[in-house]
Amino acid sequence: MTIRATVKGVGHYLPSRVVPNSEFEKTLDTSDEWIRTRSGIERRHFAADDEFTSDLGTKAAQNALDMAGLTPDDIDAIIVATSTPDLTFPSAATMIQQKLGMTRGFAFDIQAVCAGFVYALANANGMILSGQANRVLVIGAETFSRILNFEDRSTCVLFGDGAGALILEGETATGTAEDRGILGVDLNSDGRHRDMLYVDGGMVSQNTGHIVMQGNALFRQAVEKLASTATTALTKSGLGHEDVDWVVPHQANIRIIQGTAKKLGVSMDKVVVTVQDHGNTSAASIPLALSVGVERGQIKQGDLLVTEAIGGGLAWGAVVLRW
Numbered sequence: 001m002t003i004r005a006t007v008k009g010v011g012h013y014l015p016s017r018v019v020p021n022s023e024f025e026k027t028l029d030t031s032d033e034w035i036r037t038r039s040g041i042e043r044r045h046f047a048a049d050d051e052f053t054s055d056l057g058t059k060a061a062q063n064a065l066d067m068a069g070l071t072p073d074d075i076d077a078i079i080v081a082t083s084t085p086d087l088t089f090p091s092a093a094t095m096i097q098q099k100l101g102m103t104r105g106f107a108f109d110i111q112a113v114c115a116g117f118v119y120a121l122a123n124a125n126g127m128i129l130s131g132q133a134n135r136v137l138v139i140g141a142e143t144f145s146r147i148l149n150f151e152d153r154s155t156c157v158l159f160g161d162g163a164g165a166l167i168l169e170g171e172t173a174t175g176t177a178e179d180r181g182i183l184g185v186d187l188n189s190d191g192r193h194r195d196m197l198y199v200d201g202g203m204v205s206q207n208t209g210h211i212v213m214q215g216n217a218l219f220r221q222a223v224e225k226l227a228s229t230a231t232t233a234l235t236k237s238g239l240g241h242e243d244v245d246w247v248v249p250h251q252a253n254i255r256i257i258q259g260t261a262k263k264l265g266v267s268m269d270k271v272v273v274t275v276q277d278h279g280n281t282s283a284a285s286i287p288l289a290l291s292v293g294v295e296r297g298q299i300k301q302g303d304l305l306v307t308e309a310i311g312g313g314l315a316w317g318a319v320v321l322r323w
């Protein structure tokens, strides 16, 4: 017998403003055709002027709580993966704790950029297995629109805002790969590639800065590293690519998603794809895809899922879980 961190609820929230690719044609030397063919993105959501990461995260969390039939005080811990917190501190997690009306437990942020949700799942799993918390609300929430340089066509057309949330709870299980819950985790980083994707603001500049990305160099790293980390997480779980029901990848670029699926030996009809509607929402992209995948009727209880992500750092990783 063992304990597994098992999914109890999922939810998401997208700001109401939808920005189609054609919006960028008005101010930049770009086209809907270039954005679609190079990235797969057709539209993204941008937060309102008075809407911040903690607002998006709170709404996604409330939706996940409603699905699980739980109240905020049933939760022991909140972990928020974000690179765009409302303020430098306090954490977005404590702000969400307050906005939910949760008066117990603890809350903190994790910053691993686009790999943030995978890192947050790994941390939640560790806390549940070690007995530090039994029910953990894991949120990915971002407002990347606030750190975009709208004069840089190579980055500003790629990102969007949104949030997704998952509730994990420790449950007694058999200890086999047939269990529901998190079965395997693989995390990696390599700071030598820090210049490939970063924000040029922070303490060094005393402002929040803008995204700078060597898209092409990162693209070349992505497929290789994502396929490798997903394979490692599957091996750690005692499973192989033939066992996978759904790949739920970070949604940065349809060509990266397709290339990774091909390398993994998984066909595209087993991949949850939302990049066309959300763009790259960094740490929010995987929980958004999980929630949309359930809403569409793709992901069902008992399905074997692999999530994988890569981003600034570089930081990358994968989590295998049975829904």
Ligand code: UT7
Binding pocket: 029, 030, 031, 034, 035, 038, 039, 114, 153, 154, 155, 157, 197, 214, 215, 216, 217, 218, 219, 222, 252, 253, 256, 280, 282, 310, 311, 312
């Ligand atoms: O979430 C974190 C992880 N992020 C990623 O994994 C992103 C990885 N990178 C990518 O998704 C792709 O590299 C991009 C979508 C960013 C770019 O696609 P690409 O096929 O690698 O294009 P490229 O950077 O090689 O640029 C090709 C051309 C360039 O023009 P020249 O030098 O060939 O004349 C760019 O200047 O496309 C040009 N370009 C654009 N043209 C129209 C760059 N951005 C645009 C644009 N519209 N928005």
